[in-house]
Amino acid sequence: SQQGEEDPQALSIQEGENATMNCSYKTSINNLQWYRQNSGRGLVHLILIRSNEREKHSGRLRVTLDTSKKSSSLLITASRAADTASYFCATDQGGSEKLVFGKGTKLTVNP
Amino acid sequence: DTEVTQTPKHLVMGMTNKKSLKCEQHMGHRAMYWYKQKAKKPPELMFVYSYEKLSINESVPSRFSPECPNSSLLNLHLHALQPEDSALYLCASSQRQPPDGYTFGSGTRLTVV
Numbered sequence: 194s195q196q197g198e199e200d201p202q203a204l205s206i207q208e209g210e211n212a213t214m215n216c217s218y219k220t221s222i223n224n225l226q227w228y229r230q231n232s233g234r235g236l237v238h239l240i241l242i243r244s245n246e247r248e249k250h251s252g253r254l255r256v257t258l259d260t261s262k263k264s265s266s267l268l269i270t271a272s273r274a275a276d277t278a279s280y281f282c283a284t285d286q287g288g289s290e291k292l293v294f295g296k297g298t299k300l301t302v303n304p
Numbered sequence: 305d306t307e308v309t310q311t312p313k314h315l316v317m318g319m320t321n322k323k324s325l326k327c328e329q330h331m332g333h334r335a336m337y338w339y340k341q342k343a344k345k346p347p348e349l350m351f352v353y354s355y356e357k358l359s360i361n362e363s364v365p366s367r368f369s370p371e372c373p374n375s376s377l378l379n380l381h382l383h384a385l386q387p388e389d390s391a392l393y394l395c396a397s398s399q400r401q402p403p404d405g406y407t408f409g410s411g412t413r414l415t416v417v
Binding site for chain 2: 223224226228233234235236237238241281285288289290291292293294295296297
């Protein structure tokens with residue numbers, strides 16, 4: 194079953210602009226993670242935010258978490274063509290052994 | 305070594321064949337996972353191994369048979385697959401449970417003909 198639902202499903206922006214992707218989930222979580230997947234390849238872990246955190250930064254990435262709304266957002270600032278990829282949120286389910294991935298946002302950054 | 309290595313990268317097999325996918329990590333991670341990903345879809349969990357024991361099987365058909373011979377190695381044995389099983393098969397590992405983050409391999413692109 195899919196836990197996270199990202200929106201938008203697809204996003205196309207120009208290099209230098211910011212990209213914001215949102216994720217909603219349904220059950221309680223211990224943490225929420227974001228991953229990037231370049232076309233047809235493995236996923237790369239970007240950032241993890243715990244349920245008691247509201248915001249986290251890593252380089253050009255900013256993640257927020259609102260547990261009351263069961264939602265998270267990923268902001269990529271000053272985007273580059275190399276950021277073109279699919280982005281997935283993933284949630285544990287209250288500390289279970291598995292991560293469940295959302296449907297993903299396909300980001301295209303045009304040079 | 306901070307990688308998860310999957311072999312082969314590509315595999316074409318007939319419906320009567322038996323083949324195996326291999327996944328290896330030398331990071332000391334004690335949890336390993338198989339995911340299946342169809343085109344334009346998110347990865348879907350198949351199996352979880354924790355300390356070399358199968359802890360989760362997401363109701364995967366028996367034509368997929370996982371094996372964890374040791375803490376560094378994870379196999380997925382394939383037998384009598386169907387064309388709809390064609391997908392990208394991803395292996396991942398994590399240092400702890402619940403996982404703080406996965407390290408993924410680059411996947412095996414499987415085509416069943």
